[in-house]
């Protein structure tokens with residue numbers, strides 16, 4: 001009998017080794033990974049990330065945030081580039097969103113935050129309360145107050161909830177966990193303009209969409225906007241636990257000495273992995289190629305599944321793709337796995353693909369061939 005809480009539904013296999021886009025189970029069976037963990041190992045199991053981790057482990061793997069940390073500075077510079085942000089590092093997506101909620105409240109002196117129905121922002125009390133899905137909150141009692149839930153892709157719904165009390169609006173630009181729902185361009189630009197006009201902070205949760213997942217470093221680049229605050233985690237250190245909250249420099253007073261912190265946040269191993277990963281993401285043409293791969297995958301799936309009566313829609317952005325289907329998700333996932341392909345689900349009726357951005361054309365076509373058989 002397992003000594004673990006049974007809060008996860010685990011498949012009956014264990015991955016014990018990985019290389020590039022492939023995972024190996026204890027019997028030596030090889031699987032092509034179209035999940036990247038859950039959008040975490042965005043560069044696959046990359047030799048440069050591994051080398052950076054090994055080299056950092058040889059030097060020092062932890063110092064507290066009471067001392068200088070040049071690796072944090074280095075990662076912040078790579079994340080920010082020419083933009084006008086400051087970074088705070090923590091250990092997970094939920095924590096990054098906690099930091100975003102806290103800085104937004106403190107900087108504005110207001111408490112209300114508008115989020116969206118079917119959103120997902122994490123499992124801590126703050127981020128769970130921000131989440132617009134009742135099933136995530138069931139049985140846990142009162143959440144953090146002052147969250148309001150608007151309809152996604154509906155600016156009038158945001159306007160009807162906004163008031164003098166609104167500190168911020170917070171959203172994913174592609175809702176991930178609830179089924180790969182991309183935001184519409186008009187909605188996002190309208191929302192950004194509305195927030196600016198009303199002095200409401202705009203927070204973009206890039207925990208799943210960030211780090212090249214959508215074919216840009218950050219998904220907000222697709223929409224031509226710049227949020228006041230955005231959060232990162234999943235793909236940031238390619239599998240080492242980490243999170244980050246980036247906020248415009250104008251918010252710095254709200255996070256002064258002693259205001260917020262994290263024991264492990266910005267740990268040296270996480271920062272070494274993140275820095276190595278960012279070097280790869282920033283190579284000339286890398287993100288453009290990742291976007292082209294995502295577009296190819298989505299186009300091929302659309303063609304391949306066009307006449308499939310059990311597939312209602314293929315949608316997504318970059319390498320974040322959902323296949324909406326009336327077929328049994330558990331069976332589809334198991335069937336893909338039996339054929340050597342790892343895929344995810346999202347919401348109640350979507351097969352979610354989050355392949356490594358480093359996939360080769362051959363690997364893409366292998367995965368497509370397996371998906372064709374699985375959906376046949």
Ligand SMILES: *Cc1c(COP(=O)(O)O)cnc(C)c1O
Nearest residue numbers: 092093094120121122176207208
């Ligand atoms: C996964 C996810 C989170 C939560 O991240 P954790 O690291 O599990 O806390 C928050 N927001 C979004 C959009 C996510 O996809």
